[in-house]
Amino acid sequence: MTRFSATYWIETPDSLEKAAQTLAAEQSSGTFVAVPGETDELKQRHAARVEKIEPLDVITTPSIPAPTTATLFRQARVTVSWPLENIGTNLPALVSTVQGNLYEIRAFTGLRLLSLDLPAEFTNHFRGPKFGIEGTRERAGVNGRPLIGTIIKPSVGLTPTQTAKMVEVLADAGIDFIKDDELMANPPHSPFEQRVKSIMAVLNRHADKTGKRVLYAFNLTAELDAMKQNCETILAHGGTCAMVSINAVGLAATKAICDRGGLIVHGHRNGWGMLTRAPALGMEFAAYQALWRLAGIDQLHVNGIANKFWESDDSVVASIAACRAPMHNLAPLLPVVSSGQTGLQAPETFRRTQTTDLLYLAGGGIAAHPSGARAGVIALRQAWEAAVNGVPLDEFARTHIELREQIEKFGKPEKYA
Amino acid sequence: MTRFSATYWIETPDSLEKAAQTLAAEQSSGTFVAVPGETDELKQRHAARVEKIEPLDVITTPSIPAPTTATLFRQARVTVSWPLENIGTNLPALVSTVQGNLYEIRAFTGLRLLSLDLPAEFTNHFRGPKFGIEGTRERAGVNGRPLIGTIIKPSVGLTPTQTAKMVEVLADAGIDFIKDDELMANPPHSPFEQRVKSIMAVLNRHADKTGKRVLYAFNLTAELDAMKQNCETILAHGGTCAMVSINAVGLAATKAICDRGGLIVHGHRNGWGMLTRAPALGMEFAAYQALWRLAGIDQLHVNGIANKFWESDDSVVASIAACRAPMHNLAPLLPVVSSGQTGLQAPETFRRTQTTDLLYLAGGGIAAHPSGARAGVIALRQAWEAAVNGVPLDEFARTHIELREQIEKFGKPEKYA
Numbered sequence: 001m002t003r004f005s006a007t008y009w010i011e012t013p014d015s016l017e018k019a020a021q022t023l024a025a026e027q028s029s030g031t032f033v034a035v036p037g038e039t040d041e042l043k044q045r046h047a048a049r050v051e052k053i054e055p056l057d058v059i060t061t062p063s064i065p066a067p068t069t070a071t072l073f074r075q076a077r078v079t080v081s082w083p084l085e086n087i088g089t090n091l092p093a094l095v096s097t098v099q100g101n102l103y104e105i106r107a108f109t110g111l112r113l114l115s116l117d118l119p120a121e122f123t124n125h126f127r128g129p130k131f132g133i134e135g136t137r138e139r140a141g142v143n144g145r146p147l148i149g150t151i152i153k154p155s156v157g158l159t160p161t162q163t164a165k166m167v168e169v170l171a172d173a174g175i176d177f178i179k180d181d182e183l184m185a186n187p188p189h190s191p192f193e194q195r196v197k198s199i200m201a202v203l204n205r206h207a208d209k210t211g212k213r214v215l216y217a218f219n220l221t222a223e224l225d226a227m228k229q230n231c232e233t234i235l236a237h238g239g240t241c242a243m244v245s246i247n248a249v250g251l252a253a254t255k256a257i258c259d260r261g262g263l264i265v266h267g268h269r270n271g272w273g274m275l276t277r278a279p280a281l282g283m284e285f286a287a288y289q290a291l292w293r294l295a296g297i298d299q300l301h302v303n304g305i306a307n308k309f310w311e312s313d314d315s316v317v318a319s320i321a322a323c324r325a326p327m328h329n330l331a332p333l334l335p336v337v338s339s340g341q342t343g344l345q346a347p348e349t350f351r352r353t354q355t356t357d358l359l360y361l362a363g364g365g366i367a368a369h370p371s372g373a374r375a376g377v378i379a380l381r382q383a384w385e386a387a388v389n390g391v392p393l394d395e396f397a398r399t400h401i402e403l404r405e406q407i408e409k410f411g412k413p414e415k416y417a
Numbered sequence: 418m419t420r421f422s423a424t425y426w427i428e429t430p431d432s433l434e435k436a437a438q439t440l441a442a443e444q445s446s447g448t449f450v451a452v453p454g455e456t457d458e459l460k461q462r463h464a465a466r467v468e469k470i471e472p473l474d475v476i477t478t479p480s481i482p483a484p485t486t487a488t489l490f491r492q493a494r495v496t497v498s499w500p501l502e503n504i505g506t507n508l509p510a511l512v513s514t515v516q517g518n519l520y521e522i523r524a525f526t527g528l529r530l531l532s533l534d535l536p537a538e539f540t541n542h543f544r545g546p547k548f549g550i551e552g553t554r555e556r557a558g559v560n561g562r563p564l565i566g567t568i569i570k571p572s573v574g575l576t577p578t579q580t581a582k583m584v585e586v587l588a589d590a591g592i593d594f595i596k597d598d599e600l601m602a603n604p605p606h607s608p609f610e611q612r613v614k615s616i617m618a619v620l621n622r623h624a625d626k627t628g629k630r631v632l633y634a635f636n637l638t639a640e641l642d643a644m645k646q647n648c649e650t651i652l653a654h655g656g657t658c659a660m661v662s663i664n665a666v667g668l669a670a671t672k673a674i675c676d677r678g679g680l681i682v683h684g685h686r687n688g689w690g691m692l693t694r695a696p697a698l699g700m701e702f703a704a705y706q707a708l709w710r711l712a713g714i715d716q717l718h719v720n721g722i723a724n725k726f727w728e729s730d731d732s733v734v735a736s737i738a739a740c741r742a743p744m745h746n747l748a749p750l751l752p753v754v755s756s757g758q759t760g761l762q763a764p765e766t767f768r769r770t771q772t773t774d775l776l777y778l779a780g781g782g783i784a785a786h787p788s789g790a791r792a793g794v795i796a797l798r799q800a801w802e803a804a805v806n807g808v809p810l811d812e813f814a815r816t817h818i819e820l821r822e823q824i825e826k827f828g829k830p831e832k833y834a
Contacts, residue, residue, distance in 0.1 A: 027600065029571040035784040037583070042574040064694055066727055085605055086573050092638045092665035093602035096687050100599060100662070103690025104726035104756075154446040156503050157459040166454070182517060183444065185510035188502055221509045224641070224673040248512035250667005256641040270513050273520025277481055278695035309521035310483055339521075367452040 005051060005081035005117045006098040006287070011063050011110030011280060013070030016053050020078045022107045024048035027097055028082060046086055052079040062109035063280030073109050089125040091294055092251060094118075103281065110280030113287045120328040123294065128330030131264045131298040133357045136334050139240050139264065140176050140215050145388065146356045147215075148380045149177030150373075151338070151363035156183045160190055164198035166373070170366075171206040171214045173374035174381065177359060180219035182245050182270045186230075192220065193233050200237035217243035217266040224253050231260050240264055244297070247271035251295055258296030266336070267297035277310065285319040293327060299334040299359055305348045306416040308340030317352045324357065334359050341365050343383030343406055345416040350387040360384070370405050379406035422468060422498035422534045423515040423704070428480050428527030428697060430487030433470050437495045439524045441465035444514055445499060463503055469496040479526035480697030490526050506542040508711055509668060511535075520698065527697030530704045537745040540711065545747030548681040548715040550774045553751050556657050556681065557593050557632050562805065563773045564632075565797045566594030567790075568755070568780035573600050577607055581615035583790070587783075588623040588631045590791035591798065594776060597636035599662050599687045603647075609637065610650050617654035634660035634683035641670050648677050657681055661714070664688035668712055675713030683753070684714035694727060702736040710744060716751040716776055722765045723833040725757030734769045741774065751776050758782050760800035760823055762833040767804040777801070787822050796823035 012019035028048035029038055054077040062073050087093040102111055131139070140147055150170060152163055170178055186192040196218055207213045220230035220242045227249070234242055243266040246254050258265050275282045289300055302319040303311045316337075323333040337349060337358050342365035350356070362380055369376030379402040386396035386403070393413040397404040407413065429436035445465035446455055471494040479490050504510040520528055548556070557564055567587060569580055587595055603609040613635055624630045637647035637659045644666070651659055660683040663671050675682050692699045706717055719736040720728045733754075740750040754766060754775050759782035767773070779797055786793030796819040803813035803820070810830040814821040824830065 029574055035570045035781055036789075037575060037579070037784075038571045042571060046571075046574040065696060067729070086600065087602065088604045090602045090604075090639050090643075092640070092662055093600075093604075095665035096599050096602075096638065096662045099665075099691060100687035101690070101726070103688065103694055104720075104728070106725070106727040153452045154455045154459060154463075157446055157463040158454060162454065182513050183503065183510075185504065185507045185513075187505045187507075187510075221513065222507050222669075223509070224669045226507075227669065245509055245513045245517070248509035248517075249669045250671070252639075252641045252644065252666045252670030253673065254667070254669075256670065270517035271520065273518070274516060274699050275691060277520055278698045279482060281695045281698070282691050303521075308523070309518070310523040311521070312484070364452055367454075 002084040002119050002121050003081040004084055004119055004122060005079055007079045007114045009112040009114055010078050010108055011073050011075045012107050013068050013073055014107050016055060016074050016076045019107050020050040020053055023102060024050050024080050026101060026105060046083060048080050048082045051081050064109050066106055066109045084122060089122060112281060113283040115286045116290045123328040123330055126294045127296055128293050129296060129298045129333055130261060132331035133334045136264055136298060142176050145384055146358040146360040147176040148377060149359055149361040150175055150366045151179050151181050151361060153363045153367050155181035160195040160198040163195060164202050167199050168202045169373050171203060173377035175214060175377045177215045179217035179243055179266060182268045185219050185221050192230055196233050196237050196239060200239050204238050215241045217241040219243045221245040221249055227257055231263060235262050241266060243268055245270055246292060255295040265297045267292055267300040269301045286322045289322050289333060293330050293333055299336050301336045301338055303339045304337040304341045305345040320353050336361060342410045343380035344410055344413045346383040346387040347393060348417045370409050375402040378402040419501045419536050419538050420498040421501055421536055421539060422496055424496045424531045426529040426531055427495050427525055428490050428492045429524055430485050430490055431524050433472060433491050433493045436524050437467040437470055440519060441467050441497050443518060443522060463500060465497050465499045468498050481526050483523055483526045501539060529698060530700040532703045533707045540745040540747055543711045544713055545710050546713060546715045546750055547678060549748035550751045553681055553715060559593050562801055563775040563777040564593040566776055566778040567592055567783045568596050568598050568778060570780045570784050572598035577612040577615040580612060581619050584616050585619045586790050588620060590794035592631060592794045594632045596634035596660055596683060599685045602636050602638050609647055613650050613654050613656060617656050621655050632658045634658040636660045638662040638666055644674055648680060652679050658683060660685055662687055663709060672712040682714045684709055684717040686718045703739045706739050706750060710747050710750055716753050718753045718755055720756045721754040721758045722762040737770050753778060759827045760797040761827055761830045763800040763804040764810060765834045787826050792819040795819040
């Protein structure tokens with residue numbers, strides 16, 4: 001029978017074998033006491049199975065407080081498998097099975113979902129990213145380099161007219177992609193429809209004039225009916241891209257938006273830190289991106305090298321790899337590099353990932369360029385040109401004034417390597 | 418201008434004042450560098466405001482690893498407010514604003530959302546729990562005591578026919594409420610429609626015969642269209658209640674199911690441990706239940722006294738209070754007491770909460786009763802009768818054999834107090 005599996009980091013005062021069996025039992029046929037219907041036949045058919053236990057450290061203080069008098073806590077990497085039959089092709093049921101009550105079990109003083117291994121029999125029921133890297137490139141007309149993008153700043157407060165003016169400057173500067181901030185949804189001072197109308201008028205005019213279609217990810221995050229209406233609004237005005245705060249909206253409604261099919265879906269992962277930042281709890285990005293790829297988003301945030309947040313470069317690099325890793329029939333996600341980016345991180349980003357299949361976003365990094373947003377966009381493209389061609393930024397900056405001014409504002413490139 | 422606020426527990430290597438300002442800036446008009454459009458007028462209108470800083474401990478090791486060389490970490494309780502105008506009446510936008518990127522900020526080595534204070538101008542846009550405590554009681558015909566419920570066990574593996582047989586036994590035993598396990602959604606061996614049909618045939622017959630309508634919460638957790646279809650299936654067969662794994666499904670799709678309006682929505686919080694169990698990260702139940710109450714669920718899990726999971730009794734008691742706390746126009750949630758419950762926890766549950774407005778669930782606690790499920794249900798009702806009347810369980814058990822057998826199986830009542 002076809003099975004799927006999940007790999008966890010665990011910490012437990014019990015023996016590793018016992019803890020792994022507890023995990024498997026809680027998430028399949030067992031409960032805290034034997035019950036009559038739990039026959040051998042049923043167990044054989046539906047029970048989760050411990051596939052592998054790889055012991056790691058043993059420590060003396062639990063990573064997460066637990067009601068226990070134990071003094072030793074064993075850490076391990078554990079793989080558990082389930083019959084696919086337990087969940088059918090139900091995506092939220094997958095989540096309830098591989099996560100669900102596991103985080104509540106007192107036998108664990110730490111539990112972290114590291115990765116999922118899903119069979120093609122499961123993934124084949126999902127379309128996954130309809131646009132992904134290829135579709136985004138095609139719609140933006142950008143090849144051979146990262147898409148350069150920006151976030152409208154200030155995050156909140158601008159009217160549609162003010163935003164459209166800013167969009168005009170950015171489009172003229174040669175930007176590929178613009179997005180609303182995740183704090184900007186549908187407030188009274190910038191009603192969604194009005195914002196779409198004002199911005200698309202600018203971008204449609206720009207496309208007519210130059211042939212270049214700038215992508216704008218409108219933050220349609222809302223309740224379901226409003227999001228559906230927002231999709232129609234974007235399409236009606238010639239827009240191509242929608243942004244969803246995926247954690248706030250949730251898996252089922254985000255999938256419904258992706259299933260609508262007409263728009264590139266930009267997955268904003270705000271709230272992700274809550275799920276991953278405690279080292280002994282939550283989940284790794286590898287598992288997280290798999291769930292959202294199944295839901296069908298096209299682009300997913302990964303922070304960036306030398307970001308303004310807590311995340312290490314190693315973690316960012318691993319996330320970019322996860323977005324691009326094969327997953328049967330599902331296309332890769334376009335990694336969205338963002339958070340305190342200025343272009344000065346371009347060489348290190350390229351050195352570590354060896355790819356230009358990125359959406360490279362700078363908010364303040366563009367808007368706060370000393371010579372304005374136009375110079376900010378140009379500086380980013382220059383930084384990436386230098387990075388891909390292996391030319392040191394300082395050297396490239398000698399003949400490229402926008403890059404030079406960016407360096408003067410944000411500091412030496414070495415600081416980002 | 419009307420404002421809403423959130424209260425956090427924070428830990429930071431910075432001064433408390435600076436950290437609180439970072440929080441406020443990141444979640445409103447600011448970014449990591451000053452940008453041109455961030456005018457004084459815009460800031461005045463849209464900026465988040467630090468309302469209160471209450472210093473707590475100072476420690477020398479960060480609760481969550483962070484890229485810092487600091488040696489002192491200050492903890493505090495901080496309240497921040499925003500103009501309601503920033504989010505309009507958009508529920509996911511509220512989440513992105515009060516949580517969002519906050520958990521990523523490196524200035525925090527711990528951040529936990531404790532509570533939300535939302536004005537009536539916001540809550541008035543939401544219906545909240547349509548059935549809640551009153552509506553559930555009315556549909557079940559149960560007053561003056563907790564609803565006694567159970568979970569079909571084993572969690573997975575039973576066919577619809579097997580499940581219906583079990584339901585018949587439980588209904589005959591006088592149970593008020595039955596639910597699918599969260600691991601049982603729509604697998605090939607128990608297709609949703611078939612399960613509903615088989616079970617409702619039993620429960621409708623039971624209602625015709627006895628006048629008592631047993632509530633069954635069918636786990637309709639799935640993708641959106643399937644969930645909508647599942648609602649219709651339940652209604653078509655005379656069902657009254659649906660269960661949603663709220664974290665797996667997400668806020669927007671769960672709200673869409675609640676908005677459908679015909680069914681009592683049983684909110685299963687599996688996955689909640691991931692959001693709350695690390696003491697320095699995530700959120701408290703008080704804030705969590707507020708979001709789901711806004712979405713419109715009617716019942717929400719709170720674990721139970723002496724539960725099989727990690728949670729302390731104090732935390733469970735606080736959660737029950739949070740479900741029942743006033744929230745402007747929104748009705749209270751019916752707290753679902755569950756996890757290793759056997760009825761022997763009834764006296765302590767009543768002593769600490771002084772309420773019978775509970776849905777008291779026992780899975781193994783009923784199914785594993787030595788004289789069968791029927792005796793299990795009776796024992797639970799006996800335990801609650803004793804608890805509410807202040808009669809010690811041991812004393813009550815002298816004249817009540819089912820309770821006596823339950824005590825013999827699960828141990829002395831003292832162990833649950």
